[in-house]
Every structure is written in C-alpha cells, then in structure tokens.
Amino acid sequence: MSVDSWADTARRYDYRQRTEHQIAIDTIVTLLKGHIDAKSAADTIASNYEPLLKQGLNPSPVATLWDVICDAARVLGNRKEIAARLIGLLNSISALKDVTDDHGNAITPPGSSVGVYWRDLPELTMVFRESGMDIEPMEYFKEGGSWDDQAVPLLNATTFAAMYLVDGHKPIGMPFHAEVSLMQGIEVPCDTPEQQRFANMYVPPAATWILLAGASIYQLCKTDYNRKDGAPGSTPNNVEWLWGKGRGYSLERWNFWRGRFSDLARTQNLSDEIKNIASQAASAMEKCGS
DSSP, X not given: OOHHHHHHHHTTOGGGOSHHHHHHHHHHHHHHTTSSOXXXXXXXXXXXXXXXXXXXXXXXXXXXXXXXXXXXXXHHTTSHHHHHHHHHHHHHHHTSOOOBOTTSOBOOOTTOOSOOTTTTOTTHHHHIIIIXXXXXXXXXXXXXXXXXXXXXXXXXXXXXXXXXXXXXSSXXXXXXXXXXXXXXXXXXXXXXXXXXXXXXXXXXXXHHHHHHHHHHHHHHHHTTTTOEETOOOOOGGGOOOSSOSEESOOHHHHHHHHHHHHHHHTOTTSOHHHHHHHHHHHHHHHHHTX
C-alpha cells in the first residue's frame, strides 16, 4: 500500500476527526515521503497537541496520535525506510521539552503519574501493545473474514518493533514483544495442520526479531534480562510449551531458540517460505553467538 492510500484510510475513522489528529496524519505523510525531517515533523505535531495537554483532557488525545503511528507501522512497516522514519519521529518527539502546566510542573497522562510529555512517550507502550502487536483470536472471525489475513500487519509491525529495539531511544516494551513472538513462533510443536497454520502466522515475525535485532536480543540473553525461572508461558491455543523453564532471557534460552529454528528449517510439513526464513534466523544466531 502507498503512503497516500494508508493516509486516506487513516483519516476516515471517527475518533481521528479532531483537527490535531488530521494535522498529525498529514505531517506523518510528509515525513514518510521524505519531504521533511523527523525533528520538523515532531515540532509540528507537538505544537498542535500541547494546548490540549495543558487543558488536561481525559482521555489524553495523544493516545490517538500513538494509535496513528502504530497504524502506519502495521500497514507500512515492512518498508525499512518507512519504519526508520517512524522511529526517528518518536525519537525526536521524546527529545522535545517537557510540556508544563501554569505552575511549571511537567504534565503526565490524566490520572497517572507515570511518564511525562514528551520525554517519556507516555501511554505509547500500552497503545503499541494493543494497536500494534495484538491480533484477534480465531473466534473473532467465525462470522466472516480470515484470521490468516492478520499475518502481514503483524509482520509489518514486527519489522518496526525490531528496528525500534535497536534504534529507539525510549523503552516502550520491545523486549517483551520479542520474547512473546519467539515463544509463540518457535517454542511450540509444529505437527498438526492447526499448529502449522500457527507457524505461518508466527514463525516469520519470530525470525524477523532475530534477523533485524539479533545482536540486541543476544545482549538481553547475556544479561539474563527479566529472567524469571519457573514463570508460566503463553502459547497459541494453549498448546504445549516446549521451553517450559520460565520467562525472560538467558543464554540457555538463546541456544534453545537457535535449535528450534534449525529444527523448523528441516520440518517437512512447512512451506518453503517458512523453512527458508527459519534457516536464515538459525544462521544469524550462529553469527551472533560465535
């Protein structure tokens, strides 16, 4: 999809009809086409939202801005230059001066003391989890549509997310998303037709984390980032969890992932596309861990 086609659709949603949201979409289009730089785009967007933030509107209108950016990532994020510009925009927004009230106090989201505008990108972590990485369960499609159609948006968002893990300036939960993606993609069996259908959805994103952010993920493993031995996992349709030793990162789990990618690359019942990307991920892990 072209940037203009994405924007035409993005503008139509009722909850994005405020002038500030429409200006944000227009500015993002100009950025993604390379007509302005990330700092200029951040300045334009922030100057339109700051009066609303000072009014203390609840819910915060900035959540809709984050939703627009997540939407762009899900639709256009497979194009690395687009993903890089979106990341540059977020980095530039986080570098802006704090928004303050009449008493000089930094403004936080309504009802929350966690994070200030703009330096902490408050609420983006939650919005990206819900609007960027989440997909609807199969039951949602019983009356029409196809669960499998979510594979492309998920992969697009994962490309953006993996690049953000490497180049993003503020933490917005990417280590969590990487772990969940690897857990759902390669820490499960791949024997039945249903499990192979899950593999078509989840293996490419899992491999993408390694191919685009393998060195960063290896560092998380070397430092036992968020390691919680014995903590329960979460798998598609609650199938068997092959790892089963707890959550978080470790070198033992890194080696398990590498072995699983190698196994998937040799699994007869998977498509050549899935086997090829699994093989690429296994090779990339060998290089990172050597």
